[in-house]
Amino acid sequence: MVKKADRTKKRIKKMKKGAKYVCNTCGAAVIIEKPCTCGSCGISCCGESMKAVRGC
Secondary structure (H helix, E strand, C coil): CCCCHHHHHHHHCCCCCCCCCEEECCEEEEEECCCCCCCCCEEEEEEEEEEEEEEC
């Protein structure tokens, strides 16, 4: 059985400059200006991970 934390780590992708993320709960939006290079970071809002959106 795969632990929840392990599944979350696998889903996190490296962020790219200009990528847009939106909160499905409140609608807040974030555009990446300087991406983190560690690959284990994530953006969260309202207690949940924000979802990447294609196009701006």
